[in-house]
Structure formats: C-alpha cells, structure tokens
Amino acid sequence: MKRTTRIKSKLAVAFSSYFLKAYNHFTLKHVNQHEDCPETTLTKPLSECNVALLTTAGVHLKSDTPFNVDNPAGDHTIRIIPSNTEEEDLTVTHIYYDTKSAKIDPSIVFPLKQLNSLAEEGVIGSVADANIGLNGGILNTALVEAESIPKVIERLKMENVDAALLVPG
Amino acid sequence: MVTILPEITEKVGVPRVLHVPFKLGRPCGEPFDFETRRKVLDQLLQLLKKPSATMIEYEV
Numbered sequence: 522m523k524r525t526t527r528i529k530s531k532l533a534v535a536f537s538s539y540f541l542k543a544y545n546h547f548t549l550k551h552v553n554q555h556e557d558c559p560e561t562t563l564t565k566p567l568s569e570c571n572v573a574l575l576t577t578a579g580v581h582l583k584s585d586t587p588f589n590v591d592n593p594a595g596d597h598t599i600r601i602i603p604s605n606t607e608e609e610d611l612t613v614t615h616i617y618y619d620t621k622s623a624k625i626d627p628s629i630v631f632p633l634k635q636l637n638s639l640a641e642e643g644v645i646g647s648v649a650d651a652n653i654g655l656n657g658g659i660l661n662t663a664l665v666e667a668e669s670i671p672k673v674i675e676r677l678k679m680e681n682v683d684a685a686l687l688v689p690g
Numbered sequence: 691m692v693t694i695l696p697e698i699t700e701k702v703g704v705p706r707v708l709h710v711p712f713k714l715g716r717p718c719g720e721p722f723d724f725e726t727r728r729k730v731l732d733q734l735l736q737l738l739k740k741p742s743a744t745m746i747e748y749e750v
Contacts, residue, residue: 545695555703558743618715626721635727684738687691
C-alpha cells in the first residue's frame with residue numbers, strides 16, 4: 522500500500538468513526554435509488570439450500586492477489602473463497618474501515634466457519650463451493666455493474682446456489 | 691444482507707435486510723464473540739424465509 526493510500530485510509534476510517542451521520546449522508550449521495558425491490562423467495566426448505574457467503578469487506582485468500590487499494594477508482598475484481606477454507610488462510614484488504622479486527626478474526630466480516638457449522642448441523646443443506654470476496658467503497662459503480670455483478674451471478678448460478686448471505690465491511 | 695446503515699440498503703433496494711447495532715467493520719459482532727456470530731447467521735437465515743422488502747432489527 523502506498524503511503525498516500527495509507528493516509529487516505531486513516532482519514533476515511535477516522536471520518537466514518539467520528540462522523541457516522543456525515544459518512545452515512547455522504548454514502549447516500551453516491552448511491553442510486555432503486556424503486557423496485559427484486560421479488561425473490563425461497564423455493565425449498567433451508568435445510569436443502571446451498572448457501573453462499575458474499576462480502577464487500579475485502580476478504581480474500583492469503584494466497585490470492587490482494588485488492589488494489591492504491592487504485593483511486595477502487596478494485597472491482599472478484600475473489601473466490603472455497604467453502605473448506607480455514608480462517609488462518611483468510612485476510613482482508615480494504616481502506617475504508619479499520620481492518621485490524623477482521624485480520625485477527627475474519628468471521629466478523631466473513632462468518633464462513635460458522636456457516637459450515639450450520640451445514641454440519643443440518644440447518645442449511647450445504648455451503649457453496651465458491652463464496653465471494655469483493656472490495657467495496659467504490660463510488661463509480663459502472664465497472665461493478667458491467668463486469669463484477671454479472672460474473673458473480675454467473676458463478677453463483679454455476680454453483681447452484683439457492684441463497685446468498687451478504688455482509689458489508 | 692447485514693446492514694449497519696439501513697438508509698443505504700433501503701435506497702439500493704436490498705430485498706431482505708438484517709439491521710445490526712454493531713460498529714462499522716464489525717457487521718457480525720466483535721472479534722471472538724462467537725455467540726453473536728451465530729445469532730447473526732441464525733437471524734439472516736430466518737430472514738430468507740420472509741418476502742422481499744423486509745427489514746428486521748437484530749434481536750440480542
């Protein structure tokens with residue numbers, strides 16, 4: 522991470538920590554209003570569902586290329602996290618929230634271990650073989666909408682995912 | 691979806707939202723608070739059974 526990115530990150534984290542209302546207002550200004558809410562419902566019992574975890578908290582395998590946080594436009598690429606990934610093999614790369622805690626305990630932004638437990642207990646049918654790590658904080662979402670989202674949808678369909686749980690940073 | 695900022699998820703039109711009272715960067719609770727971790731997941735999964743445009747508040 523470049524020094525300028527590190528400074529930008531400290532300022533952004535301080536802003537969101539001490540001025541949460543202003544941060545909320547700022548984010549709202551950069552989000553498009555969607556009038557229609559997608560009409561989707563579960564078509565089978567939870568105990569038969571293949572469930573995927575998806576996060577914008579910048580989670581990825583330690584062995585994977587980190588998100589490029591030095592790019593001022595953000596990094597809209599996708600990271601795949603297999604269901605059998607151990608927590609010690611996960612890390613986070615993000616500049617818009619304090620990642621110290623997530624690096625110690627990734628489950629605070631990516632509860633994969635707990636989701637696997639739920640599958641073992643039969644609460645859900647299974648955890649998807651491919652779970653999704655993304656890097657949020659991207660203000661201009663053109664590339665996210667044109668490239669990232671279609672790829673995520675394609676991958677979730679390929680994995681026969683019935684439901685996706687979304688977790689922010 | 692878990693949200694810490696429900697106005698944003700409402701504006702975006704997220705179908706099912708669990709509003710949690712946690713800090714930014716800790717949407718599923720504090721580090722090593724596995725009881726909360728489990729509760730968040732349990733409530734998220736129950737949310738899946740609800741119709742679209744549902745937001746529920748996290749129950750401690």
